[in-house]
Structures are given as C-alpha cells and as structure tokens.
Amino acid sequence: MQPTDVLIGRLLDDESLTLDELARACGVKPDWVVEHVQAGLFSDGSVAISAQRFSSVDLRRARRMVHIERGYDAVPELAALVADMLEEMDELRMKVRALDPKK
C-alpha cells in the first residue's frame, strides 16, 4: 500500500458490531460474549442475543473484561465490577482533565 492512500474507516456506532465481530475483536469465542450478555454483565439483556449489536462502549468494556479475567483469573462478575469502576474513572478523569488539562 502506498502511504499516500487515505483509508476511510467506518465509525463504530454508525456501524455497530455483531456478536461474532465483537468476539473476534476481543480475541474470544462467541460463547464468551453470549455468556456475558446472558449474565447481564455488559448489556441489560433486554435484546435477544441474535439481534444484539455492540457499540464502541461495549467493545472497550469487553476488552477490559477479557484482560481482567485472563490476567487475574477473575470470575466474570468481578471483571464486570472492575470494568464498572474503570468506566466511572474514565468519566471522573475527563472532568479532572477539564479542570487541570496538564493531568
């Protein structure tokens, strides 16, 4: 590929991920996604699994949970709890950064 070619990607959320695509993006089997969705660990479970689509937020959360489960042999519920806290930290960091942009 020539470096001058400009790649035009798709913005996730305009084009959300299917269950299989989310699994591949996280390096897990689709069963992992199914089990976590059914357990309500990263969606409210209100949509049927087959129709479920996943956003940027889901992708970040799923990758964090995979990392925590693998790295610490954590049960999914604990990984979800850590992911909840990291998401809250993201929000708080954004607010702190607004008050002090050097952080």
Next chain:
Amino acid sequence: MDFKDYYKILGVEKTATADEIRTAYRRLARKYHPDLSKEPDAQTRMQEINEARDVIGDPEKRSAYDELSSHPHAEHDFRPPPDWNTGYEFSGGDAEEGNYSEFFSNLFGRAGRGHAPGRHMAGEDRHARVQIDLADSYQGATRTITLQQPVIGEQGRVTRQERTLDVRIPKGIREGQHIRLRGQGAPGLGDGPAGDLYLDVQFSPDARYRIEGADVYGTLPVTPWEAALGASITATTPAGTFDVQVPSNSQNGRKLRLRGRGLPSEPPGDFYLVLEVVLPPADSDKTRQLYETMAREMPFNPRQRQGA
C-alpha cells in the same frame, strides 16, 4: 533479534512454581495496568509482562523455552536453531499477535508453529490508539498513524516493520469512539482474509475546552459590569465566532447554550459558554476609588446566605 529473558521480566527464579509465576504476574500487571499506571512506559511493560506470562505460565511453552535457553545463546542477534521445537505442541496464543515481540513471534507465533499447506484462517483483529485535536472532530481530518507490524518472511522468520497509514477522521467523532478499518489488521493465513484494525480515538488535552459526550464547554470571561448589566459579546468556539447576549444579573458560572454548536455528530451536541466574571485589579487610584464608591453605596453582602 534480542533473546528475551522471561524469568527476569517477571522477576522470578527459573525454578518458580506456577503459583509464584501467577503471583509475580499479577503484582506487575497491577503496577503497569494501562488504565491505572502513571509509568510512561506502562503499555510496553504490560506487553512484555503478558508475553512472559504467556510463555512461562504455559507448561508446554515453558518447557520448550527452558530447553532453548539452557543452551549457549547470543543475547543479541539471536536465532533459534533449526527444529528447536521438535517434540512440542503449542496451542495458539489468545492475544493479538501484533502485541508480541519478534522473539515470541518467531518461536511461538505462526512462523514458529508453522501451518499446514492449504490451511486458511482469518487474520486477527488489531487495536491502536489515535490522538486527535478537538478541531479534527469539528472539521474532519486526515491523520497519519504508525504501527509496528510483524511480517513473516519467505523462510518463516518474523521481523517487525513500521507501517504508516493515513486515516480519515470522520467529522463529529467523539472521544472513546472507534474507527474500524476493515482488512487492516493482521494478515490472514493462506487465503484467509486479513483482520480488521480498530482505532480507539482520544482527544488531545486542550485547556480551552471541556468535552462531555457531544457537548463542549468553554469559558467566556466577562467584566463585572457586563455580567451585571448584560452585554452583547463576541465568543470564539471551534465552530466559529458568534455574537452572544449575556443576560443582565448573570453570576459567575452561568452557562449560555449555543444549540447545535457542539461536536457535529448525529445528533449534534451543544456548546456551552461558562461565564467567568473577572475583576479588574485595584492597581490605580482611579480603580480603587471606584471600588470604594461601590463599597460605600452598594449594600451587598455575598455571605448573607451563610448567616453572616
């Protein structure tokens, strides 16, 4: 390529038990976790630690690695002897191969494992972070990103090559959103398709603005008399320059909304001008007199609500 001492990376003895390796990994993973660590090289260290865990935390890989490292070897310009892994059967790594070192990829990656002729497999998806300016989201932009990519040569040897991509940043993108580039991830095996590349978008810090979702906040400094009497003021935002009406009796911190002037996403966000009342310094006789006149003639106690 450099020889990797995975025991040293995890800080354990070669005789370490599986429990000791697990404990050492968790201690370091906590220290260098990219979401928490303030160490500048946290990302790199975390990749090293993960790689070391994937090798010496796996009995089969550890055994092969121990066998390999027990023979005299060069620390730099290391090349594994031919058929060094005869008798071992590695399972595939779970993590993205792009995150592994050249050393790992040569020993345990696809090149090291080899693959049966005629076997096809899709390449793995890869992830990278890209930092953009707020203005890039307002106007759209093209950003150049550089990635390290493992490339398998004709003889199966893996080298790392820099790969430069020019990527279009879509207008209206918000922090934390991903851009998906199909077919730009790891190459597939055989005729298998390449994986996708996901770019995780972050905004560069900008002291002038605060961003919440698609809404953007900026400060509008005003004089005490503009806040008290009301005024028409020209405000500069990333969406352009606007004349705004500051209502009379405005207090510090009051927000003026410019509807639809936040990030141009779908739907567009709003821009909020947060009033900051700035007092002129009492650094001349004239200004001191004016403050003294106000103090004398304006019955005003800002601490009244506190019971003062």
